[in-house]
Amino acid sequence: MAKPLIVCRDLSIIYNKGKSNEFKALTGVNTDIFEGEYIILFGPSGCGKSTLMYSIQGSLPPGEGTLLIRGDDIYSYPPSERVYFQRYVMGIIFQSFNLIGSLSVLDNVALPMIFCNSDKITRNRRAQSLLDRFGVGHVSHKIPAMLSGGQQQRVSVARSMVNDPKILLADEPTGNLDSVSTQQVMDKIDEINTFDRRTIIMVSHNAAHLSYAHRVYYLKDGRIIREVVNPQRKQIKPVREGETIVTELEQLARLYPYDSIDTLRVKSMVNFLTQTLTFDQIVRLEHATELFIKGKVDKEAFIKSLSLPFERGGVEIPETQARKMAVMADRMIHQADDIRRFRAKKDNAGVFFSQHKLAERLRDHLLQAYRLKLNKEQDDHLVEMIADRVTGVSEDNEFNERLMVTVKNGGLGLAESEADDLTRYFEKIIAQGVDVSYKN
Amino acid sequence: MRVQDLAQLSTRMFKTNPLRTWLTILGMGVGTGAVVVLVGLGFGLQKIILEQIVFGETLLSLGVSATGAQGLTLTSETLTDFENMDEVLDASPLARFPALITYKGLTGNVFVQGVEPPYLRYAGIAASAGTAFTDEDAGDANSIMLSPAVLKLFGIDEPDEFIGERVSLRLLVPADDGTDVINEVIIDKEYTVRGVTKEEGVLNAMMMMPELRNYVGIEEFERIQVRVDTNQNLPIVEERLIGLGYRVSALSKTVEQASKIFQGVQAVLATFGGIALLVSAIGMFNTMTVTLLERTKEIGIMRTLGASPNDVKYLFVSESIVVGFMGGVSGIVMGVSLGVAVNVFLNLLASQFGGQAVALFSFPLTFLLFIALFSAAVGYLTGIFPARRASKLNPLDAIRYE
Numbered sequence: 001m002a003k004p005l006i007v008c009r010d011l012s013i014i015y016n017k018g019k020s021n022e023f024k025a026l027t028g029v030n031t032d033i034f035e036g037e038y039i040i041l042f043g044p045s046g047c048g049k050s051t052l053m054y055s056i057q058g059s060l061p062p063g064e065g066t067l068l069i070r071g072d073d074i075y076s077y078p079p080s081e082r083v084y085f086q087r088y089v090m091g092i093i094f095q096s097f098n099l100i101g102s103l104s105v106l107d108n109v110a111l112p113m114i115f116c117n118s119d120k121i122t123r124n125r126r127a128q129s130l131l132d133r134f135g136v137g138h139v140s141h142k143i144p145a146m147l148s149g150g151q152q153q154r155v156s157v158a159r160s161m162v163n164d165p166k167i168l169l170a171d172e173p174t175g176n177l178d179s180v181s182t183q184q185v186m187d188k189i190d191e192i193n194t195f196d197r198r199t200i201i202m203v204s205h206n207a208a209h210l211s212y213a214h215r216v217y218y219l220k221d222g223r224i225i226r227e228v229v230n231p232q233r234k235q236i237k238p239v240r241e242g243e244t245i246v247t248e249l250e251q252l253a254r255l256y257p258y259d260s261i262d263t264l265r266v267k268s269m270v271n272f273l274t275q276t277l278t279f280d281q282i283v284r285l286e287h288a289t290e291l292f293i294k295g296k297v298d299k300e301a302f303i304k305s306l307s308l309p310f311e312r313g314g315v316e317i318p319e320t321q322a323r324k325m326a327v328m329a330d331r332m333i334h335q336a337d338d339i340r341r342f343r344a345k346k347d348n349a350g351v352f353f354s355q356h357k358l359a360e361r362l363r364d365h366l367l368q369a370y371r372l373k374l375n376k377e378q379d380d381h382l383v384e385m386i387a388d389r390v391t392g393v394s395e396d397n398e399f400n401e402r403l404m405v406t407v408k409n410g411g412l413g414l415a416e417s418e419a420d421d422l423t424r425y426f427e428k429i430i431a432q433g434v435d436v437s438y439k440n
Numbered sequence: 441m442r443v444q445d446l447a448q449l450s451t452r453m454f455k456t457n458p459l460r461t462w463l464t465i466l467g468m469g470v471g472t473g474a475v476v477v478l479v480g481l482g483f484g485l486q487k488i489i490l491e492q493i494v495f496g497e498t499l500l501s502l503g504v505s506a507t508g509a510q511g512l513t514l515t516s517e518t519l520t521d522f523e524n525m526d527e528v529l530d531a532s533p534l535a536r537f538p539a540l541i542t543y544k545g546l547t548g549n550v551f552v553q554g555v556e557p558p559y560l561r562y563a564g565i566a567a568s569a570g571t572a573f574t575d576e577d578a579g580d581a582n583s584i585m586l587s588p589a590v591l592k593l594f595g596i597d598e599p600d601e602f603i604g605e606r607v608s609l610r611l612l613v614p615a616d617d618g619t620d621v622i623n624e625v626i627i628d629k630e631y632t633v634r635g636v637t638k639e640e641g642v643l644n645a646m647m648m649m650p651e652l653r654n655y656v657g658i659e660e661f662e663r664i665q666v667r668v669d670t671n672q673n674l675p676i677v678e679e680r681l682i683g684l685g686y687r688v689s690a691l692s693k694t695v696e697q698a699s700k701i702f703q704g705v706q707a708v709l710a711t712f713g714g715i716a717l718l719v720s721a722i723g724m725f726n727t728m729t730v731t732l733l734e735r736t737k738e739i740g741i742m743r744t745l746g747a748s749p750n751d752v753k754y755l756f757v758s759e760s761i762v763v764g765f766m767g768g769v770s771g772i773v774m775g776v777s778l779g780v781a782v783n784v785f786l787n788l789l790a791s792q793f794g795g796q797a798v799a800l801f802s803f804p805l806t807f808l809l810f811i812a813l814f815s816a817a818v819g820y821l822t823g824i825f826p827a828r829r830a831s832k833l834n835p836l837d838a839i840r841y842e
Contacts, residue, residue, distance in 0.1 A: 059744060059836040080748045087746035098741045098839065102456040114445045115746045163746070 003071065004032040004237075005167065005199055006056055010065035013051055017063065025051040027222045028065070034236045035166070038193045038200040038212060042257060043219035049203045050171055052219070056201065057090055057169050058082050070166075087116050090167045091160030093189075095175040097152040099144035099159075105131065106140040109159045116163060123162070130158035134188055150181025157188050161196075168192055170202040174209070186212060207257040218253070226261065228253045251279055277315070284315045292329060293432070302326050332429055335365050339433025342390050359387045362429075370422055378412050385412075389430070396427050441751050450758040453731070461763065464727045468767020469774055471720030472815050475713030476775025476803070482706030484779075484802040489698050498564035499692040502666045502678055507687050514661040522666050525680075527673035532559040533661035535652060538612040541590065541645060543605065548593040550586075550643040552611060553662075554652030562665035564691060565646075569599035570635030573648065581651040583634035584609075587644040591636065599636040606630040609645065613656050625655050717818070720767070725822040728760050732826040739830050740838025749831035756827030757820060764819015768812045776803050 013026040026048045033039050041049035054060045055067060061075045074085050086092075091112075099108045106127050113123035131137040134154040136147070144152055153173060160168055170189060174182040190212050193200045202209070210216050214236060216228045228250050229235060252264040259267070271279060285306070292302040306322035308314020317325070342358045363382045367374065374382065385402055388394040394402070403419035405411025414422070441449075453461045504522070506512045514533065522531040532555070539552040557575045559565075566572055572585065584607070588599060596602045611625040637644065652658065668677045674692060681688045732739075739752055747755075779801030786800055 054836050057744065059834065080750060083743075083746050083748045086744060092744055094839075098737075100738055100741060102452045111742070112745045114449075115441060115742075115748070115751055117442055119442075120444075159745070 005035045005037075005070060006031065006033040006201075007068040008032075008052075008056075008065065009067075011052070011055065011062050011067055012064040013048075013055060013060060014063045025222055026055070026062075029222075029224055031217060031224070032237065033199065033201065035199055036193070036197050037214045037236045038190070038233075039202070040210060040213040040216045041201065041203045041219060042205065042207075042210065042216050044205060044258070047219040048222040049205075049217075049219045051222075053169055053171060053201060053203050056167075057092060058085050083115070087112060088163055089165055090169055091163065091165040093153070093156050093160050093168070093170040093173045095172040097144070097149070097156045097176070099152055099156060101144055103143070104140070105136070105142055105144060105147070105155050108144060109140075109155060109162055112159065112163050127158070127162055130161055131155065134158045135184075148181070149177050150184055153177060153181065153185050154188060157185065157192075161192065161198075165198070167199045167201065170200065172203050172205070174204075174206065207254070210254050210257060216254075218257070226253065230254075248279065255279065255283070277317075281310070281315050281317075284310075284313075285317075288315065289329065292326075293333060299326050299330055302329070331365075331369070332432055335362065335429045336432030338362050338365075339390055339430055342387075343434065355387070356383070359383045359390070362386050362390075366422060366426060369425060370418070372414075372418075372422075374412065375407075377407055381407070381410055381412055384410075386426075389426070396423060399423055399426070441747075441754065446754055446758055450755055450762060453759065453763075460727065464724055464763055465766045465770055467720045467723045468764060468815060468818070469720075469770030471713075471717035472768050472771025472811055473774035473778070474716035474771075475710065476772055476808070476811055477778055477801070478709035478713040479706060479807065480775060480779045480801040480803045482702060482709045483804060483807065484800045485705065486699070486702040487802045488798050488800075489702065497561045497667060499695060500668050500671065500674065501562035501564075501691070502668065502674070502681065503563065503663060503689040503691075504666055504681055504686045505663045505689075507685060512685050514664055515659065519661070519664060522664060525677065527668055527670075527677050528666055529669050530558060530562075530667045532556050532562055532665045532667075533649070534559055534563075534663045534665070535649065535658045535660070536662040537652075537656060539645065540610040540612065541593075541607055542609075543594050543607045546594055548590070548643070550590055550609075550645045552609060552652065553644055553646045554649040554658065555646060556649050558667070559665050562667050565637055565639070567635035568638045570603040570633065572635050572637075573646070578648060579650060580648050581654070582629075582632055583647075584631040585635040585637055585646040586633055587637050587639045587642050589639075589641060589643050590645065593643065602633055602636065605633050607633060607645075611656055616657075616659070627655055721818050721822055724760070724763065724767070724819070725825075727763075728756070728823055728826045731759075732756070732830050735830075736833065736838045736841040739833055740835050740841065743833070743835035744839060752833075753827045753831040756830050757823045760823025760827070761816050761819040764822065765812065765816040767819070768815025771815065772808050772811055776808070779803060 008029050008031040011026055011029040012024070015021075015023040015025055029048075029052060031039075031052075041052055043049050051060060055062055056069070058074050066073065067075065069085060069089065072085075074082055077084075099105075100111065103111065106124060109127035109131060110123040113126065128137060128140055131140050134157055136151050136154045136158070139147055139151060139155075144155065147155065153176075157173075160170075168189070173189065174185055177185060186209060189200060189202070192198050193212075200213075202213070204210075210228075211230065211232065213230055214233050215230065217224050218226045218228065231250065248268055249261065249264050252259075252267055256264060256267065271282075275282070277285065288297070288302060288305040291297045292299075297305070303319070303322050303326045305313070306315045306317045306325060307319040308316070310316040315322075338358050338361055342355060342362070360383055363379065363386055366372075366382070366386075381402075385394070385399055389396070389399045400419055400423040402411045403414045403422060404416060406413045412419075504514070506514050519531050519533055522528055535554040537552050537554075539550050540547050541550045555573075557573050557578050560573055567585065568588065570585070573580065577583075586602075586607075591597075591599055591602055594602075608630045609627050611627065613623050613625050615621040615623055631647070637646070649658075666677065666681070668674050671692075674690065678688050678690060742752060742755075743749075783799050783801055786798065790798070
């Protein structure tokens with residue numbers, strides 16, 4: 001691969017320069033983006049990722065440094081000629097779709113071609129074919145307001161492609177969309193990258209999208225703090241041997257996109273010290289557990305996916321251990337159901353009898369799990385504590401302390417380690433069973 | 441951007457914001473309508489006056505009469521003197537005698553005027569009914585023209601009815617021996633009324649000079665119309681004649697003054713209309729500015745999609761030209777309909793009360809065309825500043841504008 005398509009060298013952008021509200025949006029940014037790459041500019045809001053994208057788009061002249069697109073300094077052209085790049089080299093998708101409400105969907109898509117003086121028949125044909133391709137061809141005569149958000153964004157993707165640009169810029173294209181529409185739009189953009197071989201530069205703060213990209217530039221406070229290569233995609237940018245190596249940190253960076261390099265190093269170390277599983281295994285385990293909790297796989301399938309060798313898509317945990325895990329998880333899930341029922345009763349108000357019964361069942365389960373034997377008084381106290389905890393009257397540390405309080409004073413009189421174990425286990429079940437813990 | 445696309449994009453406001461667009465057009469329309477009505481009134485008044493005056497030779501003629509004070513008289517020699525002046529092409533005299541006119545037993549006093557056909561051209565005498573004397577009628581001995589007042593004398597309301605009627609005359613000729621005796625010369629025949637003149641307030645009967653000479657010797661003329669060769673020489677001849685002691689009247693002067701007055705009137709009327717137009721233009725300017733703010737985001741979108749600053753500018757300018765032109769057209773429609781309505785109403789009144797019908801408003805086509813173009817130009821002017829601002833907006837700021 002020869003020269004990069006987009007080159008930024010020491011790019012700095014300052015808003016309101018010389019005024020009291022001067023703001024340095026970008027500082028010393030260096031990027032090389034190659035043709036056909038899928039690049040994500042990632043970072044929290046205000047980090048300068050959109051600024052960088054709009055600078056590449058041609059709307060924000062850099063204060064310092066150079067920005068070359070196909071070897072051309074686009075800001076050396078007057079605005080009337082710079083539009084050439086916006087017409088033929090770049091397409092753009094916005095978070096808020098930015099379709100023009102007074103034009104039909106078809107005219108919206110054809111609009112960039114209007115500025116290129118193309119005739120009506122040609123552009124309508126082109127626009128319609130793109131709308132068909134992105135699954136919104138049937139609404140081409142409607143106005144944008146009559147479309148759902150997902151449809152509008154797909155129209156906007158069609159519009160960005162109408163002049164067949166080399167580069168597709170996307171400014172948080174899924175920020176206003178539900179998950180189903182997000183998936184559709186991300187798939188379409190991915191298709192444009194892999195199938196049409198267009199260069200994609202996407203601004204995002206959704207970590208779930210990072211796996212689509214070849215490379216991710218992480219920005220913070222106007223600087224690129226790291227560049228992460230996605231090992232799952234074949235790289236286009238030539239990597240000189242030994243210059244950069246893919247480490248566990250890259251993988252962690254995708255798992256924890258908001259953490260700094262230092263934090264990631266800590267995570268890597270703690271993982272090794274406390275867990276026998278690697279991050280890859282943990283990711284798999286999490287996935288399998290998710291399916292199990294949601295009830296999408298049964299116990300046997302769960303055990304199988306845990307015990308299968310890693311190469312065959314499993315987590316590679318010894319089968320006996322996997323079985324133990326499955327039993328434990330299964331039990332917790334069932335107990336969590338009781339928690340849920342308990343809380344549901346609470347909301348319905350008043351039928352104390354069955355609520356009491358549920359609390360008793362939870363008590364029995366806890367005792368069984370920890371093989372504890374209690375007298376009548378302790379039993380009653382525990383039921384009361386469980387009810388208090390599940391209804392939210394007491395908090396986890398209060399629950400824990402009361403376990404250690406003497407029976408005479410309304411507690412259970414357990415030893416500290418026993419109390420801690422019981423509290424931890426019970427809290428895990430509650431976590432599974434309480435649906436909306438932040439409900440106000 | 442192609443013209444048809446520009447047209448499509450710049451007429452969207454009729455769909456997206458019909459009420460405001462039409463109100464703006466109406467505002468412009470009322471303004472231009474005021475101009476159309478007022479200037480139309482000016483044109484109408486001017487036309488009323490000028491229509492009464494015959495152009496051409498009349499304007500190049502001087503009416504010369506003796507003042508009497510210095511003992512000057514107009515005789516055949518005077519006539520020859522006038523004709524011999526370098527700048528004078530021709531001179532035509534008018535002789536006048538008191539007379540009695542009789543029609544179906546009714547008799548009244550009139551003045552009989554003897555003229556030669558050119559006199560009618562030079563003095564601008566035309567027929568309001570029937571026909572006037574022409575050059576072929578120089579030897580005519582059987583017909584006369586009467587002034588409208590003579591018809592009133594006989595109780596005739598419709599001049600046309602009187603054409604072809606026959607009247608007889610008796611001339612009252614002062615004796616030429618210096619006494620106050622007046623001889624009555626009876627003309628023993630009847631004359632056919634061939635035409636009615638437009639002269640108001642005088643009792644005149646006009647016949648050909650040779651016919652008059654058959655009954656009376658003419659020593660002195662009442663008046664001589666002097667036809668000067670060019671417009672430039674008119675004041676020179678006028679000056680010279682006044683120097684000689686004659687009283688000179690020039691129609692051209694009257695016309696000039698009337699035109700000047702009416703130009704003044706028109707200017708005043710146009711100023712009032714112009715103020716109305718200015719007010720509506722400011723209103724339109726305001727609307728265009730608000731539209732700009734409202735569409736800031738759209739401008740940003742278009743700019744990022746590849747619209748050049750000029751594309752944006754053209755879009756705004758053409759929009760305001762459309763509004764301005766439509767305003768002009770509606771103003772023309774409103775103004776002309778109002779003018780025509782008033783005209784019709786006045787004519788109705790005139791026919792009811794027996795007055796003369798006049799068109800108080802007049803709208804020359806070129807004037808209306810000018811107004812249409814002018815209102816488009818006003819539209820352009822009100823649009824150009826917002827348009828320029830729009831084209832200079834930073835696309836990124838514009839797209840983030842809410």
